[in-house]
Amino acid sequence: MHLSGKRIILGVTGSIAAYKSAPLCRLLKGEGADVQVITTRSAEDFVSPLTLSVLSGKPVLSEMISEDNTWNNHIDLGMWADLFLIAPLSAHTLSAFATGTCENLLQAVYLSARCPVFVAPAMDHDMYLHPATKQNLEVIKQRGQHIIGPAHGELASGLVGEGRMEEPEVILEKVISFFSANKPLAGKSIIVTAGPTQEAIDPVRFITNHSSGKMGIAIATSLVEMGAHVKLIAGPVQEKIPAGLIHIPVISADDMLQACIQHFPTADAAIMTAAVADYRPSTFSDKKVKKSEDDLQLPLSKTVDIAATLGKMKTKNQFLVGFALETNDEMVNAEKKLNSKNLDFIVLNSLNDKGAGFGTDTNKVTLIFKGNKNIDLPLMSKSKVASNIVESLVNLMHA
Ligand SMILES: Cc1cc2nc3c(=O)[nH]c(=O)nc-3n(C[C@H](O)[C@H](O)[C@H](O)COP(=O)(O)O)c2cc1C
Incomplete structure (x- = not known):
């Protein structure tokens, strides 16, 4: 297990690729990571919070203030994590990240996270190629955030092109190699x-x-x-x-x-x-x-x-x-x-x-x-x- 003891926040946003966050969560847990899932409201149209909470072993967080009036402390969450991984990242949340918008829990945690941030964008080919998207990706890249993919292939729209979220196995590999990259016996x-x-x-x-x-x-x-x-x-x-x-x-x-x-x-x-x-x-x-x-x-x-x-x-x-x-x-x-x-x-x-x-x-x-x-x-x-x-x-x- 390569991620033993690592605390990872898995952010899930409203993309058709959100269904892949379930196997991704499972892979992260399988490598020993402690996973906290945060979804946007839109993500829940694509993947059930129940599925993600069973796979992660923790209730899924979505709102700043839960229904029982408890505050999901975004500052504590931001400090708790060793890595914040948003997969899939929608064009909408990407834009919020680029501008510093803070209108939901996931965006608030993005602003307060002290740990490295990895994103796996997922959207249709034309959305991905739009100058606004390209510019937003460039902005977060300049801030040192790690961008995984997207891959080229068949998209949910039926088009073929760039914009497909990288496969969960590829994302897992990137996360593992990030944690072991600077260690003196990495690869041995x-x-x-x-x-x-x-x-x-x-x-x-x-x-x-x-x-x-x-x-x-x-x-x-x-x-x-x-x-x-x-x-x-x-x-x-x-x-x-x-x-x-x-x-x-x-x-x-x-x-x-x-x-x-x-x-x-x-x-x-x-x-x-x-x-x-x-x-x-x-x-x-x-x-x-x-x-x-x-x-x-x-x-x-x-x-x-x-x-x-x-x-x-x-x-x-x-x-x-x-x-x-x-x-x-x-x-x-x-x-x-x-x-x-x-x-x-x-x-x-x-x-x-x-x-x-x-x-x-x-x-x-x-x-x-x-x-x-x-x-x-x-x-x-x-x-x-x-x-x-x-x-x-x-x-x-x-x-
Ligand atoms: C069927 C369907 C599929 C969608 N797929 C994507 C997608 O792959 N990528 C994306 O950026 N937006 C997609 N959207 C649009 C987002 O769901 C929408 O922008 C939403 O507001 C995103 O909210 P969030 O970023 O807070 O999760 C899709 C919408 C629908 C209805």
Whole structure:
């Protein structure tokens, strides 16, 4: 979901294209936006406020003073929104925008909005080509407002020409790219592995570890905030998976390996935070292993090293970040992994540091880069650690 947490006012005016505001509202909501619809009176001849209120999950506003005598505070609405999108925009409301007329709620919000304004004009070909319309569009464009379309095609009048409102999908795309345009990882695809893996012994037992997935989820969240397209390949975790990313759940080390091999070739980077099992039971018993008088020997086989596998697959335009959790000879072991797995940097956390490691909300790490460059971070929240790791990755990717 690319619009999580974004507050959007969807203004709808009296054009035949107003019916397209319903799918547009649905698309915006589907991307996680909080949508408040404001209609003009004329718009309600073309699309039902009931439809728009059901799709947006909020009552549709239209009047400055509602029937129950409450004031729909246009100033608050103008300050609430992160973006004001008027789709469709009629020639009449366009003219009001250009001159600063304020005779309905939608026009009042236009004047008080502090956020960016996007408009999708929709009208017949000749109306669109009229010098008055062209001039009005030029006026609002000069004010920095964003004009989407109109498109060329068949019009409601039966004519063919310019004036058709852009399709809802195109409008959605423009809104999404506006929000992510200035973010440092816009357009980048990054995979993150997180959590433990479970290696089955029999249908009821497995070998696992204490990883909670918190660090990987914090990194994935930070990457999403930076505008990246994130795929989170996570073993079984209790933590809530954040919105705005693609969650690929896996169970075993082998599942995680297969998912990474599948998704890495199209990624710009991968951050490997998962605590992947190094060994799995050599055989899987499809019946529960029975308790006996004797001790049980459980032969284990080595799993494939996922980070090292991706290190071999890595092209010169890709970046790979690993994690090392060590209990002794921390620096030496971490540097070994950095080189043998062809990583761009490795994040070392030591279980000897208080507040670091599994299950905690804090971590204390050292970022180790090639060429003996290290960044020692103090004990901080996992989300702050995540921001530091992501910042280092951004610097490498933009270097
Ligand atoms: C059937 C019909 C279709 C219309 N389609 C459009 C249109 O696509 N674009 C437009 O600018 N005006 C169109 N109009 C005219 C507007 O509805 C009219 O100018 C109205 O006052 C606009 O009010 P508003 O801008 O406050 O919503 C249409 C009118 C009718 C009756």
